[in-house]
Amino acid sequence: MKQxxxxxxxxxxxxxxxxxxxxxxxxxxxxxxxxxxxxxxxVYFFHGFLFPxxxxxxxxxxxxxxxxxxxxAVGGNRTIAATFAILFILTFLVVPIALAGTYAIxxxxxxxxxxxxxxxxxxxxxxWIATMPIIGEWxxxxxxxxxxxxxxxxxLIQLVSGANIGxxxxxxxxxxxxxxxxxxxxxFMMIALFFAYRDGEHFAAQVDxxxxxxxxxxxxxxxxxxxxxxxSTVTGMTIIAIGEGVVLGVAYWLAGVPSPVTLxxxxxxxxxxxxxxxxxxxxxxxxxxxxxxxxxxxxxFTWGAVELFIVDKTxxxxxxxxxxKLPFLPTFFGLIGGVKTMGFxxxxxxxxxxxxxxxxxxxWLREVELLDDSAATALAETKDGPPQIEIAAEKxxxxxx
Numbered sequence: 001m002k003q004x005x006x007x008x009x010x011x012x013x014x015x016x017x018x019x020x021x022x023x024x025x026x027x028x029x030x031x032x033x034x035x036x037x038x039x040x041x042x043v044y045f046f047h048g049f050l051f052p053x054x055x056x057x058x059x060x061x062x063x064x065x066x067x068x069x070x071x072x073a074v075g076g077n078r079t080i081a082a083t084f085a086i087l088f089i090l091t092f093l094v095v096p097i098a099l100a101g102t103y104a105i106x107x108x109x110x111x112x113x114x115x116x117x118x119x120x121x122x123x124x125x126x127x128w129i130a131t132m133p134i135i136g137e138w139x140x141x142x143x144x145x146x147x148x149x150x151x152x153x154x155x156l157i158q159l160v161s162g163a164n165i166g167x168x169x170x171x172x173x174x175x176x177x178x179x180x181x182x183x184x185x186x187x188f189m190m191i192a193l194f195f196a197y198r199d200g201e202h203f204a205a206q207v208d209x210x211x212x213x214x215x216x217x218x219x220x221x222x223x224x225x226x227x228x229x230x231x232s233t234v235t236g237m238t239i240i241a242i243g244e245g246v247v248l249g250v251a252y253w254l255a256g257v258p259s260p261v262t263l264x265x266x267x268x269x270x271x272x273x274x275x276x277x278x279x280x281x282x283x284x285x286x287x288x289x290x291x292x293x294x295x296x297x298x299x300x301f302t303w304g305a306v307e308l309f310i311v312d313k314t315x316x317x318x319x320x321x322x323x324x325k326l327p328f329l330p331t332f333f334g335l336i337g338g339v340k341t342m343g344f345x346x347x348x349x350x351x352x353x354x355x356x357x358x359x360x361x362x363x364w365l366r367e368v369e370l371l372d373d374s375a376a377t378a379l380a381e382t383k384d385g386p387p388q389i390e391i392a393a394e395k396x397x398x399x400x401x
Contacts, residue, residue, distance in 0.1 A: 049192075051345060052185050056192035058348045059089065060200060061227045062234035067197055082197035086190055103262075119153040131292060222359055229355040233348050236319025237272055240311060244271040248281055251303050255296045257284055272347060274335045278308055330354045 060067075063085070071081040117123075125143040130136050146152050211219040249264020257263060263284060270276030281304035288297030316331060331351060338350020 049188060051342070052189035053192045054342075054349060055185075055189045055345055056196050058230055058234065058345065059189075059193055060196040061230040063089075064200075064227070064231070078198045082194050085197050086194050089193070090190070115153055118147060119151060122149045122152060123147055127291070129290075131290065136290075218363055221363070222356065225355055225359045226352055229352045230348060232319065233351045236316070237347060239319060240316060241268045241271040244268055244277050244307070244311065247307055248277070248304060251281075251300055252284060255284075255288060255300045256293065257288065257300075272344075273339060274332070278304065330358060 067081065067085050070084060071078065074080045074084070123143075125140045125148070129143065130140040146156055208219070208223065211223055215222065245264045245268020248267045249260050252260035252263050263280070267277055267280040270280045281300060285297040285301035285304070288294075288300060312332075331354070334350035334352075334354035335347060336350075338346025338348070338353075340346070342349055
C-alpha cells in the first residue's frame, strides 16, 4: 500500500484551494441573516412551548414578592427557594383539584344512582321543567315519551351509541389526548417556572442591558410596565372572582337556590372569563323563574346586574389596569382579545399587551409635547432676543458716553 501523501497548506481534499478576493455577501450582513434564520427556526420548532412558558412567566411575575420573602427565609439559596416555591404551587393546585374531583365523583355517583332508578321504574317530569314557559309542554311530552316508562334510559343509550359509535370513539380518543396534552403542558410549565424562579433576576438583568441599548431613553419606563401589570391583573382578577363568587353565592342562598355554595364557587370561576358571571346568574334566575319563584328570579337578576355594573365600571379598571391605569374600554378589549386568542392564559396576557400599547402611545404623546414646548421656548427666545440686544447696546453707549 502506498502511503498517503501529506497535504500541503494550500491543498484540499478535492483539489487546490484558490484564495477568495471578495466575499459574495458581506460578513456583517451574512451574520444578520444567519441570526434571523436561527430565530425563525427556533420559533418554528419551539412554538409549542409558548403556552407553558408564558404561563410560568405570569405565575412568576404575580408571585415574585412572595418568592423574595421565601428566598430571604432560606438564606438566599435560589435552588432551595425555587424548589419550595414549586412545591407550594403544586399544593395550591393539587388540593383544590382533588377536592373538586371528589365532589364531582360524589355528584356523578348520585346521578348514576338516579339514572339506574329511573331506568328501572321510570320517572315523572319534574315540575320546574313542565311549567317552563313556551317549551314546557313540549319538554313534558318528550320526557314522558322517552323517560316516563321503565327501560327508557337504556333505550336512549342504545339508540345514541348505536348510531354514533364512531363519533363517540373519536371523542373519547380526543378527550384522552387532550388530558395527556394538559398534563405535559403542566409539567413543562412547572419546569419553566422553576428556572424562572432560580435564574429570573439574572435573565432580567441581561434583558435590561439589551433593552437599554435598543431603547435607551424609554426602556426604564416601559420595562417596568410588564411585571407590574401582570401582578396587578392576576391579583385584581383573583379578588374580583372571589368577591363575585361570595356575593352571588349569598344571593343564591337568599333566593332559595339549591346548592348555593357550589353555584357560588362556579360563578367565581366563571367570573374570570368576560361574560361568565352574567351568564351564571342569568341561568340561575331563569331556573328560579321556571320553577315558580318569579319574584326571586327577577330579584336575583336585578341584584346580579347592579353588582356586575359596579364591578366592571369601578373596581375592574382600577385593579386590572395596573400602573398604566387602563380605562374600561382598553381593559375590556384586552380581556376579550386575550381569551379569544390564547384561551384562559389570554386573561393575563391581553391586558399586558394593551398596557404596553397604551404606554407606547403615551410616550409618543410625551415626546410630541416636549418638542412643542421646546419649539415654543425657542420661538419666544427668538422674539425676545433683538429688544434685549438693543437695550444692552444702549446701556453700553450710555456707560461709555
